[in-house]
Amino acid sequence: MYKSEMIKKIPQRQPKKKSRSNSPWMIALRRLFRDKTAMMGLYIIVFLILISVFAPIISPYDPIEDFNLSDAFQGPSMKYWFGTDWMGRDILSRVLYGSRISLTIGLASRIVTLSLGITLGALAGYFRGRVDMVIMRIVEIMDAFPNFLFAIAISVAIGRGLYTVFFALGFVGWSGMCRLIRGQVMAYRESEFVEASRSLGASNLRIIFKEILPNCMAPVIISTTMGISNAIMAEAGLSFLGLGAQPPTPTWGSMMNFGRQYIWTEPHMVIFPGLAIVLTVYGFNLFGDGLRDVLDPRMKD
Amino acid sequence: MGEKLLEVRDLKTYFPISGGLLGRRTKYVRAVDGISFDVYRGETLGLVGESGCGKSTTGRTIMGLIPPTAGEVIFDGKDIFSLKKREMLETRKEMQMIFQDPFSSLNPRKMVKQIIGGAFEIHMPHMKKPEREREVEKLLEIVGLNSDYLTRYPHEFSGGQRQRIGIARALALKPKLIIADEPVSALDVSIQSQVLNLLNKLQKQFSLTYIFIAHDLSVVRHLSDRVGVMYLGKVVELADGDKLYRRPLHPYTKALLSAIPIPQVGVKRERIILEGDVPSPISPPYGCRFHTRCPYCIDICMEIEPNFKDIGDKHYVACHLVKG
Ligand SMILES: Nc1ncnc2c1ncn2[C@@H]1O[C@H](COP(=O)(O)OP(=O)(O)O)[C@@H](O)[C@H]1O
Numbered sequence: 001m002y003k004s005e006m007i008k009k010i011p012q013r014q015p016k017k018k019s020r021s022n023s024p025w026m027i028a029l030r031r032l033f034r035d036k037t038a039m040m041g042l043y044i045i046v047f048l049i050l051i052s053v054f055a056p057i058i059s060p061y062d063p064i065e066d067f068n069l070s071d072a073f074q075g076p077s078m079k080y081w082f083g084t085d086w087m088g089r090d091i092l093s094r095v096l097y098g099s100r101i102s103l104t105i106g107l108a109s110r111i112v113t114l115s116l117g118i119t120l121g122a123l124a125g126y127f128r129g130r131v132d133m134v135i136m137r138i139v140e141i142m143d144a145f146p147n148f149l150f151a152i153a154i155s156v157a158i159g160r161g162l163y164t165v166f167f168a169l170g171f172v173g174w175s176g177m178c179r180l181i182r183g184q185v186m187a188y189r190e191s192e193f194v195e196a197s198r199s200l201g202a203s204n205l206r207i208i209f210k211e212i213l214p215n216c217m218a219p220v221i222i223s224t225t226m227g228i229s230n231a232i233m234a235e236a237g238l239s240f241l242g243l244g245a246q247p248p249t250p251t252w253g254s255m256m257n258f259g260r261q262y263i264w265t266e267p268h269m270v271i272f273p274g275l276a277i278v279l280t281v282y283g284f285n286l287f288g289d290g291l292r293d294v295l296d297p298r299m300k301d
Numbered sequence: 302m303g304e305k306l307l308e309v310r311d312l313k314t315y316f317p318i319s320g321g322l323l324g325r326r327t328k329y330v331r332a333v334d335g336i337s338f339d340v341y342r343g344e345t346l347g348l349v350g351e352s353g354c355g356k357s358t359t360g361r362t363i364m365g366l367i368p369p370t371a372g373e374v375i376f377d378g379k380d381i382f383s384l385k386k387r388e389m390l391e392t393r394k395e396m397q398m399i400f401q402d403p404f405s406s407l408n409p410r411k412m413v414k415q416i417i418g419g420a421f422e423i424h425m426p427h428m429k430k431p432e433r434e435r436e437v438e439k440l441l442e443i444v445g446l447n448s449d450y451l452t453r454y455p456h457e458f459s460g461g462q463r464q465r466i467g468i469a470r471a472l473a474l475k476p477k478l479i480i481a482d483e484p485v486s487a488l489d490v491s492i493q494s495q496v497l498n499l500l501n502k503l504q505k506q507f508s509l510t511y512i513f514i515a516h517d518l519s520v521v522r523h524l525s526d527r528v529g530v531m532y533l534g535k536v537v538e539l540a541d542g543d544k545l546y547r548r549p550l551h552p553y554t555k556a557l558l559s560a561i562p563i564p565q566v567g568v569k570r571e572r573i574i575l576e577g578d579v580p581s582p583i584s585p586p587y588g589c590r591f592h593t594r595c596p597y598c599i600d601i602c603m604e605i606e607p608n609f610k611d612i613g614d615k616h617y618v619a620c621h622l623v624k625g
């Protein structure tokens with residue numbers, strides 16, 4: 001309450017310029033930039049993206065090629081800031097490169113989730129009846145399995161590797177997205193602006209894509225942001241179980257997996273990749289929370 | 302009176318609701334339960350009744366937005382429920398609707414030019430963007446809005462302005478019939494008459510035919526040539542506006558009229574206050590649907606449903622007490 005009142009007052013003080021875009025998205029974006037939580041999250045995410053893009057430039061060593069058995073199991077030092085692993089590889093470099101895998105998995109798995117979830121959710125919510133029944137039965141079956149176990153099952157079934165992880169983590173998330181979209185589409189399909197569009201002779205496709213889905217984007221964006229952090233965590237979990245990307249690919253999960261056996265003597269092997277995961281998940285969750293604050297109290301103004 | 306533009310014959314629209322624990326026996330909301338009326342070219346037919354009596358459902362069924370349960374609607378000589386998809390698309394152009402809620406009737410994510418121009422995108426896909434925008438500008442001017450509003454979003458407008466945008470959208474395809482579903486009931490009283498005047502002006506300008514839906518008789522009074530009164534899914538009385546206001550025959554019409562202030566001095570009117578609530582449209586009363594609330598109810602009313610009969614001069618009424 002208090003917060004929204006404050007926000008409302010701000011635009012009145014500014015002179016109304018013609019160039020200010022009035023689109024609901026631009027209004028939300030301006031509000032987002034004023035939201036401290038969201039911006040903190042965004043800074044962390046941008047920081048991670050920069051690291052993954054410039055990993056080859058900023059890493060002191062190559063994460064795979066530069067191994068030196070005589071330097072194995074070293075704690076943090078000036079030479080190796082985060083220490084080295086059992087093969088004498090620089091953990092800092094591996095953590096920096098690991099961001100590439102984590103971010104890629106976070107995003108790529110969302111492509112699977114979004115395309116399946118939006119398509120099936122829109123079909124179920126819009127056409128209802130038998131289509132809805134079939135899709136929702138599948139969703140219920142999906143939801144009956146714990147997500148992580150399901151991802152493990154898929155990984156075991158189609159074999160290890162990076163692409164398996166993209167697919168497995170995307171696939172376990174679609175049912176939630178499907179429910180979300182279905183509910184939204186069902187609510188909007190009864191709205192008067194949809195009836196108006198139908199009166200004009202709009203096709204079902206046009207109504208779904210041009211009238212309904214643009215109105216469902218706020219919760220989709222929020223849930224996708226949160227989904228990225230879940231996927232990153234799940235990837236770490238899969239790698240930790242040895243089901244993710246295979247060695248010597250540097251991923252945070254597999255670094256923790258291999259560091260696990262030395263945790264009492266060489267805790268740095270687990271701590272640094274662990275911190276990287278925490279920071280990433282924290283960043284996306286902060287951003288997601290901020291987005292929720294900005295987008296959820298429906299976009300009137 | 303001119304020729305008929307629209308004929309509604311025994312139209313019924315039921316909404317299934319699953320009832321009972323076993324969910325097998327389906328019940329129905331009988332929103333529209335056998336109504337008939339004609340609409341003549343160039344006239345305004347007012348449709349009045351309490352909230353929930355089936356006015357919107359009537360309008361939406363005629364528009365083809367919800368499937369009818371029974372009956373037929375003949376528009377401009379065509380039985381619209383038997384039209385093929387293509388033919389329906391063409392006929393759609395000639396019938397449009399203005400909605401009640403100026404907030405939910407405009408897509409909040411679209412600019413004015415997209416909301417109004419959508420009609421052209423659908424029916425004239427080859428029309429170029431600048432041409433489309435020029436058409437939208439023209440429409441904005443027609444409904445009394447600034448043509449600079451092209452790139453504005455709905456949230457930037459007041460209720461009255463939004464309703465004008467909705468009217469412009471309905472006009473885009475140059476329809477013959479416009480069904481206005483309580484177009485002013487959500488607006489401030491001060492704005493209502495402006496919008497009503499606009500509708501009046503447009504009717505003359507484009508020789509439109511209106512079905513004007515309202516929940517009380519005072520709004521339709523100045524606008525309608527003829528008025529139909531609905532109660533619980535039925536039309537109970539239909540007559541020329543003047544006649545209906547001066548000499549209402551159905552007790553329900555009398556009750557509705559006695560609720561609005563008398564405009565002329567010296568005209569006396571019985572004061573009828575309705576008791577009880579409107580019964581459920583899921584199981585409407587047997588016999589005359591109004592008998593549970595009618596102050597003049599006699600035995601026959603509880604048993605036999607009165608016919609909707611012409612008592613002369615195209616004054617239709619469904620009441621056992623009125624002799625034709
Ligand atoms: N989609 C629907 N599903 C079930 N019942 C409905 C639906 N639409 C309307 N009804 C019911 O039909 C009846 C008539 O509604 P409506 O036509 O909206 O009345 P009015 O416009 O006169 O207020 C009401 O009892 C309403 O609850």
Ligand SMILES: [Mg+2]
Pocket residue numbers: 353356357358482483
């Ligand atoms: Mg209504």
